[in-house]
Amino acid sequence: GAVVSQHPSRVICKSGTSVKIECRSLDFQATTMFWYRQFPKQSLMLMATSNEGSKATYEQGVEKDKFLINHASLTLSTLTVTSAHPEDSSFYICSARLPGQGRETQYFGPGTRLLVL
Amino acid sequence: SQQGEEDPQALSIQEGENATMNCSYKTSINNLQWYRQNSGRGLVHLILIRSNEREKHSGRLRVTLDTSKKSSSLLITASRAADTASYFCATDAGNSGGSNYKLTFGKGTLLTVNP
Numbered sequence: 001g002a003v004v005s006q007h008p009s010r011v012i013c014k015s016g017t018s019v020k021i022e023c024r025s026l027d028f029q030a031t032t033m034f035w036y037r038q039f040p041k042q043s044l045m046l047m048a049t050s051n052e053g054s055k056a057t058y059e060q061g062v063e064k065d066k067f068l069i070n071h072a073s074l075t076l077s078t079l080t081v082t083s084a085h086p087e088d089s090s091f092y093i094c095s096a097r098l099p100g101q102g103r104e105t106q107y108f109g110p111g112t113r114l115l116v117l
Numbered sequence: 118s119q120q121g122e123e124d125p126q127a128l129s130i131q132e133g134e135n136a137t138m139n140c141s142y143k144t145s146i147n148n149l150q151w152y153r154q155n156s157g158r159g160l161v162h163l164i165l166i167r168s169n170e171r172e173k174h175s176g177r178l179r180v181t182l183d184t185s186k187k188s189s190s191l192l193i194t195a196s197r198a199a200d201t202a203s204y205f206c207a208t209d210a211g212n213s214g215g216s217n218y219k220l221t222f223g224k225g226t227l228l229t230v231n232p
Contacts, residue, residue: 004159034219043205044160044222093159097218104148104209106220108159 003027004096006109013084014117021079021112023094029074030096034106035067038091050077084116122223123206129229136193138226140206141186147209149182149189150220154203163191163204198232 003026013019023033031052036044048069049057056069068080077096081088091113095106123140130136140149148167152160166173166182166189173180179192193200207220 006159032218036222041227043224046219046221049219091157095160104218105150105162105165106160107162108152110159111157113157 002096002098002107004030004094004107004109006092006094006112008112009110010113010115012115012117015085016083019081019084019114021081021092021094021114023077023079023096023109025075025096025107028096028098030077031074031099033071033077033094033096035069035077035079036093036095038093038111040091044093047079052077081114084114086116089114089116123204123226125226126224127227127229129231130196132196132198132230132232134196134230136196136200136228136230138191138204138228140189140191140223142189142206142208142223143187144208144210146184149180150207150209151178151180151189151191152205152207152222154205154225156202160205193228196228196230198230200230201228203227 005024007022011019033050035047037047038044046059047062050069050071052071052074058064071077091111093111095108097103097106146168148165150165151163153163154160164175164178164180166180177194182189203225205225206223209220
């Protein structure tokens with residue numbers, strides 16, 4: 001159980017275009033999902049916490065107008081990188097946790113590799 | 118500042134040997150978790166140790182936690198080539214599982230197990 005999927009797994013786009021990445025919890029309802037980015041050989045940096053039915057909570061230094069997050073249902077959160085630039089090229093990973101107090105483990109998607117040309 | 122820093126950054130061992138990775142952190146925590154990441158993939162949860170626990174075992178994994186030193190170690194015994202991956206510690210310093218819950222990841226240790 002607790003499977004998280006991401007789509008697409010890999011995307012190449014031109015500078016200035018927008019890219020949408022989907023994160024789905026396949027066998028559970030996730031009131032909270034998390035979006036991370038990871039540069040090569042580095043750690044995961046939390047970008048934002050996505051809450052179903054409300055606005056996302058962004059980490060300091062992350063532009064909310066640049067990285068749009070929509071958590072429209074209990075099984076789907078989307079991250080849209082708007083007006084992408086080459087420096088946005090990175091590995092984007094989402095995760096979700098089971099609802100309820102005391103559920104501290106996160107379940108991760110397989111990641112989306114974004115390359116902006 | 119980096120919450121959760123692993124050392125060594127890279128570790129190369131032979132199959133059958135034990136691998137020990139360490140993690141240090143700076144603030145008080147509710148729990149500390151270890152995750153594994155194969156190259157270019159998502160993370161897989163390995164083990165969670167709570168702040169009131171000192172040691173935990175899961176199969177070939179042994180985790181220790183020393184809250185006085187703000188450090189944790191992950192020991193993988195009898196390593197296999199398939200254990201080759203990056204290993205990250207992550208700390209939960211918020212309202213455990215509650216509204217301000219989030220994980221902060223360390224930089225990771227790249228473990229290579231040679232056959």
